[in-house]
Amino acid sequence: MFLCSSIVWKTINRILEDSIFRSSCEMVSKSTNEKLKQGIAVRFHGEEGMGQGVVREWFDILSNEIINPDYALFTQSADGTTFQPNSNSSVNPDHLNYFQFAGQILGLALYHRQLVNIYFTRSFYKHILGIPVSYQDVSSIDPEYAKNLQWILDNDISDLGLELTFSVETDVFGAMEEVPLKPGGSSILVTQDNKAEYVQLVTELRMTRAIQPQINAFLQGFHTFIPPSLIQLFDEYELELLLSGMPEIDVEDWCRNTEYTSGYDPEDPVIQWFWKVVRRLTQEERVLLLQFVTGSSRVPHGGFAFLMGGSGLQKFTIAAVPYTSNLLPTSSTCINMLKLPEYPNQEVLRDRLLVALHCGSYGYTMA
Numbered sequence: 001m002f003l004c005s006s007i008v009w010k011t012i013n014r015i016l017e018d019s020i021f022r023s024s025c026e027m028v029s030k031s032t033n034e035k036l037k038q039g040i041a042v043r044f045h046g047e048e049g050m051g052q053g054v055v056r057e058w059f060d061i062l063s064n065e066i067i068n069p070d071y072a073l074f075t076q077s078a079d080g081t082t083f084q085p086n087s088n089s090s091v092n093p094d095h096l097n098y099f100q101f102a103g104q105i106l107g108l109a110l111y112h113r114q115l116v117n118i119y120f121t122r123s124f125y126k127h128i129l130g131i132p133v134s135y136q137d138v139s140s141i142d143p144e145y146a147k148n149l150q151w152i153l154d155n156d157i158s159d160l161g162l163e164l165t166f167s168v169e170t171d172v173f174g175a176m177e178e179v180p181l182k183p184g185g186s187s188i189l190v191t192q193d194n195k196a197e198y199v200q201l202v203t204e205l206r207m208t209r210a211i212q213p214q215i216n217a218f219l220q221g222f223h224t225f226i227p228p229s230l231i232q233l234f235d236e237y238e239l240e241l242l243l244s245g246m247p248e249i250d251v252e253d254w255c256r257n258t259e260y261t262s263g264y265d266p267e268d269p270v271i272q273w274f275w276k277v278v279r280r281l282t283q284e285e286r287v288l289l290l291q292f293v294t295g296s297s298r299v300p301h302g303g304f305a306f307l308m309g310g311s312g313l314q315k316f317t318i319a320a321v322p323y324t325s326n327l328l329p330t331s332s333t334c335i336n337m338l339k340l341p342e343y344p345n346q347e348v349l350r351d352r353l354l355v356a357l358h359c360g361s362y363g364y365t366m367a
Contacts, residue, residue, distance in 0.1 A: 021065040024058075025101040028108075033224055036108060052308070053333020056294065059109050063116035066102045073098055073214075077121050077140040084121045084141055085214040096217040103221025106243060111225040113308055115245045115300060123207045125236035127215050130228060133207045135199050141206070149199045157192055164190035168202060170210070181205060245299045249286045251279050254316065257304035263320040264340070271318065273346035277353060288357040293331045293338045307336055328356040 028036065042058040067074045067083050072092045074083040089095040109116050123137035135153070139146035157164075166185030169176045180186055181201035190198045208215070222231075234242065255275055264271055278286065290299070293316065300306045307315055314336050321327070323341040329352065330339045343349040 020058075020061055021068075021071075024062060024105075025098065028101060028104055037111060037225065040108070040112060053294065055112075056114055056333065059105070059114045060117045060291075062105050063109075063118040066105065067118055071095075071098060073102065075141075082119045082121045082140065084124055085211040085218070087210040087214075089214055096213060099214050099217035100221035103218040104224055105221075107222040107225035110231075110243060113300075116243055119240065119244050122236050124215075125239045127208070128219065128222065129232055129234065129236060129239060131236065133203055135203045137207055138203055145206075149202065152190075152195055153199055157190070157195060162190070164198065166190065166198060166201065168205065170205070179205060249283065249290065249299060250303065251275075251286070253303045253305075254278070257307070258316045258318060261317060261319045261337075264318055268320075270320075270340065270342055270349065273343070273349050274318070274340065274353075276346060277350045285354070285357060289353070292329075292357055294333060294336045326352075328352050330356075 040055055040058075042054045044054065065071070072086055072089050073095060075086045076082075077084055085099070089099070092098065106116060108114075121137070121140040123133045123140060126133055126137070135146065135149045138149060166181040166188040167178050168181065170179050178186065181198070182188070188194075231239070255278075260266065260268075260271065278289065281289065294307065300308065304316060306313065317335065317337045319337055319339050321330075321339045321341045323343055327341045329341065331337060332339070340349075341352070343352065
């Protein structure tokens, strides 16, 4: 793969995604921040495709690799859909360098209005924004523990004999260690009067102190491209949408914000069949279709009306192509265009579309 920041070109091998991650990390570290801000161009080794679609694919691959368990950087949350920095990431000797690189990638993505295919816990978005975490955030990594903290706050603990102190046992590489929540914490009892402080300090230990080096390294990279004063204009919900787009695909919004060219119009039978097929696709297949045409698996904040192309806003477009037997749909990711053959019926359209999606969701042309 070739990665260009303005003028400087380097070669990165695409044979393994692991090599893309490591080589991209090395390349970004060697490039200047100003050149990376000017623009990024990517070309995978042995492939002809270039443009914004390829850049989007690069960000997509890297966002998947950031959460690759082999790097031990992030762990899945309790719901299995979001990720949290791994408190034991030091098993990877390069973990802090990689956290800084992860921050750079997300900062670059936001700077260049690219989406990343990763969702973090609410608490980690708060860390990026500099917002204090709350005990409710603990539920993302330990729902039962969060319920226990809620119970302490909701009930009078004066005569329950809990014998809690301002120290807790925590798991460090499989071994339990006692960690004070504040100086002398092991000799300070938790009472009805100070329980709110206890809950907050426990929360900060579990959600912040345990991963402080990882957070600091990530923010060092992220702030290279997005200064704190700018990102702090948003809350954690808005930040998630800015970074990753909407996780659900609204087919009706998609249909409303699609343009047609080369002979197609909304009333054409092929277009009517196409949208009937899309409405019957699974959510995963819709994501594959979006990825096949735009290079990204997510929808930007605000919906399909704000889809970006190589030169700014570029709506999803369907272009007519003369039909020949067994011809598959193709795409031009830099302009978000699906080149859809004039199929003779809905069944053939569906069959050919699914073949293209499952065999070439990362491709730019299909034969």
